Amino acid sequence: MRESIIMKIHYGTALGAVVLVAVHILYRITMMSFGDSLEYENVVANYKFIPYAIMLELILVLLSVHGFNGLRVILLELKQGKSYEKAVNYGCLASMAILIAYGSRTILMTSMGMT
Amino acid sequence: MADTQIAEDQSSAETSTSKIVTLRIAKSNPEKDSVTKFESFQVSYERWTTVLDAILDVKKHLDHSVAVRYSCRQATCGSCGMKINGRPRLACFTKISELDSDVVTVEPMSNYPIVRDLVVDLEKMFDTHKEMKPFMVREDTEITPNSRELLQTPEQVEEYIQFANCIKCGLCNSACPTMATDSSFLGPQALAQAYRYVADSRDKGKNERLKIIDDSHGIWRCHFAGSCSQVCPKGVDPAMGIQMLRGYLLGFRK
Numbered sequence: 572m573r574e575s576i577i578m579k580i581h582y583g584t585a586l587g588a589v590v591l592v593a594v595h596i597l598y599r600i601t602m603m604s605f606g607d608s609l610e611y612e613n614v615v616a617n618y619k620f621i622p623y624a625i626m627l628e629l630i631l632v633l634l635s636v637h638g639f640n641g642l643r644v645i646l647l648e649l650k651q652g653k654s655y656e657k658a659v660n661y662g663c664l665a666s667m668a669i670l671i672a673y674g675s676r677t678i679l680m681t682s683m684g685m686t
Numbered sequence: 687m688a689d690t691q692i693a694e695d696q697s698s699a700e701t702s703t704s705k706i707v708t709l710r711i712a713k714s715n716p717e718k719d720s721v722t723k724f725e726s727f728q729v730s731y732e733r734w735t736t737v738l739d740a741i742l743d744v745k746k747h748l749d750h751s752v753a754v755r756y757s758c759r760q761a762t763c764g765s766c767g768m769k770i771n772g773r774p775r776l777a778c779f780t781k782i783s784e785l786d787s788d789v790v791t792v793e794p795m796s797n798y799p800i801v802r803d804l805v806v807d808l809e810k811m812f813d814t815h816k817e818m819k820p821f822m823v824r825e826d827t828e829i830t831p832n833s834r835e836l837l838q839t840p841e842q843v844e845e846y847i848q849f850a851n852c853i854k855c856g857l858c859n860s861a862c863p864t865m866a867t868d869s870s871f872l873g874p875q876a877l878a879q880a881y882r883y884v885a886d887s888r889d890k891g892k893n894e895r896l897k898i899i900d901d902s903h904g905i906w907r908c909h910f911a912g913s914c915s916q917v918c919p920k921g922v923d924p925a926m927g928i929q930m931l932r933g934y935l936l937g938f939r940k
Contacts, residue, residue, distance in 0.1 A: 573900050574900050574901055574902050574904060574905075574906050575900045575906070575935040575936070578906050578936075579936065644906075644907070647868070647902060647903070647907075648864065648867050648868045648871075648907060649867060651868065651869050651870045651903070656902070
């Protein structure tokens with residue numbers, strides 16, 4: 572994939588994450604007190620509310636893509652070499668996929684009541 | 687006779703204004719070892735004495751072994767780039783008096799392999815410069831007797847003209863923080879030159895150049911520190927050129 576496409580995704584995910592995390596935080600502090608919103612029952616209730624669960628999934632994807640691409644960029648600037656760069660590219664991609672899969676599993680299981 | 691007298695008087699008056707500066711010159715020879723030693727020399731200078739004049743004075747009278755590259759002495763050839771008091775500058779374009787310091791330290795430019803003392807190897811910079819195809823790309827380049835000149839409006843010239851002032855001295859690459867860690871980065875010099883031709887209305891090689899710079903060690907690795915533009919002795923603004931090029935790649939500019 573061309574670097575400009577990757578960077579468009581990078582900037583897009585950053586903007587998307589800022590918006591959705593803002594909604595997430597506003598939801599925490601406007602619906603009830605922030606302390607109460609972190610109670611076990613209230614957190615589980617959030618996951619069971621499907622639109623909110625979808626938003627959490629989106630935040631997970633956006634932050635994982637943005638974060639791991641950021642890490643890839645940092646590592647590419649730190650050291651150079653063909654095999655090293657290949658390892659960094661595929662390593663970051665695999666780590667991103669694993670994190671998204673694990674996070675999605677958590678969101679899915681909680682929303683289905685498998686806690 | 688009278689003229690000679692006046693000249694002598696002026697000369698003696700000028701001599702009386704001379705001051706002394708300590709010139710610290712970094713000396714190293716990577717072929718022998720990786721040690722860099724600083725040698726200090728007391729040099730007298732006038733208001734108009736440049737750092738290059740002082741180095742050449744040392745070379746002539748105090749230490750013949752000092753290695754320094756220079757040619758035009760008027761900020762045109764870009765040969766005498768070095769770090770002067772920690773900042774990349776042209777030695778021929780920097781007066782000692784403007785440094786406002788009793789000690790002037792000269793070192794080879796950062797981000798380049800050292801050849802010896804103050805001389806660095808600029809080969810990689812010239813290679814990346816060539817990579818940018820620094821020439822007009824179009825099928826009808828040759829002007830035949832029946833063809834017309836490639837006309838441009840003043841606005842079209844304004845788009846790129848400052849970037850055509852680059853003298854390839856390499857100070858921008860030396861000041862670039864990304865160049866310090868990413869040895870494969872194209873660098874502000876090459877990217878500014880890419881913009882110079884991309885923004886030229888006569889050129890037809892825009893897509894080729896954008897493809898070259900759209901690499902994992904290309905334009906996206908610039909963090910917009912802006913130090914390249916700060917140190918350019920010709921007033922070129924590579925940081926701005928890089929942002930303009932990003933505009934083309936992101937689709938904001940056509």
